Amino acid sequence: MSTLPNLGGTRSAIERDHFLSTPETFVRIPLPGMKKALAIVHVSPAAGAAFTQYTAEMESGGELGPALGQRFVYVLDGVIEVKVQKSTMNIKSDGYAYLPASAEHTIASRGKSRIAVIEKIYKPLPDVAEASVLAGSERLVKSTALNGDKDLQVRALLPDSFEHDFAVNTMSYQPGAALSQVEIHVMEHGLLMLEGGGIYRLGDKWYPVTAGDFIWMAPYCPQWFGAIGKKPAKYLIYKDWNRHPLA
DSSP states (O other), rough: OOOOOOOTTTOOOOETEEEEOOGGGGBBBOOTTOOOEEEEEEEEEEOSSSEEEEEEEEEEEOOOOOOSEEEEEEEEEEEEEEEETTTTEEETTEEEEETTTOEEEEESSSSSSEEEEEEOOOOOOOOOOOOOOEEEEEESOOOETTTEEEEEEEESSSSTTTTOSEEEEEEEEEEOOOOOSSSSOOOOOOEEEEEEEEEEEETTTEEETTTTOOEEEOOOOOOEEEEEEESOOOEEEEEESSSSOOO
């Protein structure tokens, strides 16, 4: 029995100051230096962003290519091996690593793996040293209630210091929890839905979102999220941080 093609249906949407990218529109490509791996490039400077974020899907023994600038990786599934000089780190699901631009490294998969990758050209500050290599587990990071709301928990995966020019957090919402305001700010965001779902307001549009979706928000894009469903919602979110807007 034959099946009909998609016939043009998608939840993906592109606007001037934001877009929602959903799995039925993902296209996988090789990036230079990749071996036994493909990338879903969610956002890049070609779309107006000042960073690049992609999901790497890796076979056993697969490798990422070299980073352009600093790199942050978060393991979605599987186990990866990160080698920096003489040090080797095995990072499992929900684990992450930050690698400054000066840290020559390799990242290989120990079995099938999926990892979220963020790369950004570093903006140095006078008299501020470059950040060091860092690795951790998201589940071991202390969570903080956003604006005192215990049903909305934030885990900061990078130290809030001027050594870092961006931040990566996870945000977890109990069913029915929501941001307390529509936010409009100078930072841009890259957001990957990890669990659950809800409704995202972007600009003057409203979008149902679920695990696997990616959202890019330009600076000053109005944004708001509320969790809907019977299980918590969670996402991984990037923002540029700790730099003057004229930098």
